[in-house]
Structure formats: C-alpha cells, structure tokens
Amino acid sequence: MQVSDLTFRLKLLLIGFLSPLFVLVGLILSAPYWLKSSETYQKSDVAVLEVSNPLPSKKILKAVATLAQRSDFKKLILVIREDKSQNLLDSPQERETKIKEHLSSLGIGPGLVSSLVIAGTKMGDTDEASKNLLKIAVSDNLGSVLLLSREYETKRVLGTYRKTLASLPVKVTAYGFPSDVSGSNWFLSEDGVREITGEFVRYLYSYIRGVL
Numbered sequence: 001m002q003v004s005d006l007t008f009r010l011k012l013l014l015i016g017f018l019s020p021l022f023v024l025v026g027l028i029l030s031a032p033y034w035l036k037s038s039e040t041y042q043k044s045d046v047a048v049l050e051v052s053n054p055l056p057s058k059k060i061l062k063a064v065a066t067l068a069q070r071s072d073f074k075k076l077i078l079v080i081r082e083d084k085s086q087n088l089l090d091s092p093q094e095r096e097t098k099i100k101e102h103l104s105s106l107g108i109g110p111g112l113v114s115s116l117v118i119a120g121t122k123m124g125d126t127d128e129a130s131k132n133l134l135k136i137a138v139s140d141n142l143g144s145v146l147l148l149s150r151e152y153e154t155k156r157v158l159g160t161y162r163k164t165l166a167s168l169p170v171k172v173t174a175y176g177f178p179s180d181v182s183g184s185n186w187f188l189s190e191d192g193v194r195e196i197t198g199e200f201v202r203y204l205y206s207y208i209r210g211v212l
Contacts, residue, residue, distance in 0.1 A: 028197070028200065029187065031196050031197070031199075031200040032152060032181075032183035032186060032196055033183060034155070034200070034203070035152040035153070035154075035155050035156070035196070035199055035200065035203060036151060036152060036154060036155060036176065036183075037154040037155045037158050037174055037176065039158075039173060039174070040173070041072070041146055041173040041174060041175040042144065042146070042171065042173045043071065043072050043073065043144070043146075044072070044073050044074075044144035044145055044146035044171070044173065045073070045074055045075070045140075045142045045143055045144050045145070046073060046074065046075045046076070046077055046136075046140075046142060046144075046145055046146070047064070047067065047068075047072070047073035047075070047076050047077070047145075047146040047147075047148050047175075048076075048077050048079060048129070048133060048145060048146070048147050048148065048161075049064060049076060049077070049078055049079065049148040049149075050079040050125060050126065050129060050149065050157075051078050051079060051080045051081070051095060051096075051099065052081075052125075055090075055095060055098060055099060056099065058102070059177075060150075060177050061099065061102050061103060061106065062106060063177055064076065064103065064108070064148060065103060065106035065107055065108050067146075067148075067175065068107070068108050068112065069107060072146065072175075073146050074112075075112055075113075075114065076103075076108070076112055076113045076114070077113075077114055077115070077116055077133070077136070078096060078099060078113060078114070078115040078116065079115075079116050079118060079125070079129040079132075080092040080095055080096060080115055080116070080117050080118070081117075081118055081119075081125050082117050082118065082119050092115070092117045096115045099113075100113050116129065116132055116133070116136075118132055126156065126157050126160045126161075126206075126211075127160055127164070127206070127211050130160050130161045130163075130164035130165065131164055133145070133161065133164070133165070134164055134165055134168070137165060137168055137170050138168065142168075142170055143169070143170060143171065144170065144171040144172075144173075145161065145165070145170055145171070145172045145173075146173055146174070146175060147161055147172065147173070147174040147175070148174075148175055148177070149174060149175075149176060149177070150176065150177050150179060151176040151177060151178055151179040152176075152179055152181075152195065152196060152199045153176070153199055154174045154175075154176040155203065156199070156202060156203045156206055156212065157174060158172065158173075158174040159206075159211075159212040160206060160211050160212060163211070163212065179195065181195050181196065
C-alpha cells in the first residue's frame with residue numbers, strides 16, 4: 001500500500017471519528033441556549049410549581065411570592081412527588097406544610113395554595129404532573145396556566161405541559177427562576193456541570209420518548 005493511500009485512509013478515519021465528537025462537544029457546550037425558553041410568561045388562572053427534594057430554596061419561594069403579589073396568578077398548585085423507594089425525612093404532607101408556612105410568612109395565604117401528590121414514574125415527574133393537571137384543567141375550566149420552573153428546565157417543562165394540554169383551549173406559559181449558573185462558564189464549576197448536563201440528558205430523554 002502506498003504512503004499516500006495510507007495517509008488518505010487515516011484522514012478519513014480521523015474525520016469520521018472526530019466529526020461526531022466535535023458535534024457532540026458543541027451540543028453540550030451550547031446546552032444552556034437549547035434548554036432555556038425565550039418566550040415571555042403571561043398572567044394566568046393558576047401557577048404550577050413542581051417540588052423536588054430538597055425543598056425549593058428561599059430565593060425561589062420569594063420569587064413565587066413576588067409573582068403572586070403582582071397578581072400574575074390567582075392560585076398556586078404545588079406538585080409533590082410521592083417517592084416510596086427512598087427514605088425521605090419529610091412526607092408529601094410535611095413538605096406541603098413547610099412550603100405553605102414559608103409562603104404565608106411572605107404574604108401568600110394558605111387558601112391560595114393547594115397540592116397535587118403524584119407517584120414517581122419512568123416517564124418522569126413532569127409528564128405525570130401534566131396528566132394530572134389535565135384533569136384539573138377540565139374540572140375547573142382553566143383558561144391559562146403558568147409553569148414555575150428553574151431557568152434551564154423551562155423548555156422541557158413547557159413542551160411537556162403543552163403537549164399534554166394540547167386538546168384543551170388552555171394557554172400555557174412558563175416563568176424561569178434565574179439560575180446562579182451562567183450560560184458561558186457553567187462548565188467551570190461542579191454545580192454548573194451537574195445542573196446543565198443533568199437537565200440536558202432529561203431533555204433528550206423526554207424528546208426521544210416522545211414526551212415533548
């Protein structure tokens with residue numbers, strides 16, 4: 001085999017191997033821009049806040065209270081996962097009580113807050129929550145829903161709820177709580193890598209499974 005043929009084959013091999021690798025690296029580095037929604041939120045009948053473990057930070061709950069004081073929503077629904085596979089310190093009811101107490105100290109009365117307890121599923125909490133909200137939207141004749149989520153979760157959460165509620169005349173928008181992680185240097189910190197890559201995987205998984 002001539003040297004020129006060997007060199008040519010090596011180039012093809014490298015291009016075939018490196019090209020997908022460069023594309024993958026490019027997608028991961030640009031993940032923050034794929035995950036955020038650029039749409040503006042609208043005032044709605046209800047707001048939905050998915051409660052993860054640990055509980056939402058005081059910063060997030062303060063932002064929720066600010067939205068309520070501006071009358072951006074009339075009622076708040078807390079979506080709490082019932083996870084029987086883990087020994088959580090707080091039950092769904094205890095978590096609801098703690099959140100209500102903190103929101104009450106910020107000016108949101110308990111009468112404006114209700115909860116929706118869901119079971120964890122393979123499809124994910126957001127998909128299960130959206131299906132339960134579909135029932136509420138029909139029974140309460142909702143016209144609009146405001147989703148409250150972290151900045152880099154908004155696109156996935158918004159897409160999931162919109163697909164589930166597509167059969168109803170319900171306007172669905174989302175408000176993203178600003179993240180402490182910057183879209184330009186998230187890969188420089190452990191928390192940033194965990195937040196962005198974790199959500200990027202969830203977004204791809206939801207897309208592949210047809211949830212989005």
